[in-house]
Amino acid sequence: MVMSQAKYSLKDSKIMFYSKTALEDIQAVNKSSIGLVDASTKDFVVKVQIKSFIFDKALMQEHFNENYMESDKFPTAVFKGKIEGAFDASKDGSYPVKMNGKLDVHGVVKDRIIPVTIVVKNGMISFNSEFKLVLADHGIKVPKIVTEKIAEVVDVKVEGTLELYVKKP
């Protein structure tokens, strides 16, 4: 059983990625995603504005948008698919599910199954997930000159909360 027959939207979210190498650790945070979950069909879609990733240094952010992600050409990343696994939004608990869908990053779409833990507590629905992203899978090229500074595989952590989606008239 999944929640109810309603739709839920992202109330707030935080996407963090971490590139860890021997020479330099780089992290970025994005709190500007939008998303929807259809409880009846288990369909979901999440859209992330690439330019909303915030870095420690402005120059890193500039390189990220201009050289690697080409944000003007590919402004958003989208993950869309179906939730696999059961959980009950009316009952407190921690529910491990899988989000099976197509992940579109940098204009390259890959099939991904991402484990997500949904936590229901006192009527609040929160979620969190950790996964890896292989840059080459999405055609993100890292110049040889900085290969020792930028990881070929970056760690991603996602967390947030859901709320009932009320369509505005």
Next chain:
Amino acid sequence: MNKKLLFIGLVSIALAFFGVMITIIPVIGKLSLFINLIAFLIAIWLVLISIKQASGKVFAVIILVLSLVSAGFGIWSNFIQDKSAQKVDWEKVDHKLDDKAKDTRPKGDSLNKQMDDLEKSLGN
């Protein structure tokens, strides 16, 4: 002082050090392994020369170990280290950007339109 032995030792140390440094200089990248191995082979050759002199044996072993470490590090960092298996411990990450990053989602009609588009794309 045995000047010949001193020269051999210094050259060997320089090569071993060069091998290690090359490995961590990003510009060189994968070439580091090749240079490491050359440094290692030359160091062994120099050690074989110095080992003929009794007083140079301990010194030679030290140089050999240094060269081995240099080449070993090069091989490990280029081929053996499984970069995909490295896992970030999120508990230990300094979440210094939490305050800096703001929710910049559109508001009002702009958000409504984006949500409408999302809704239409659900299941498609």
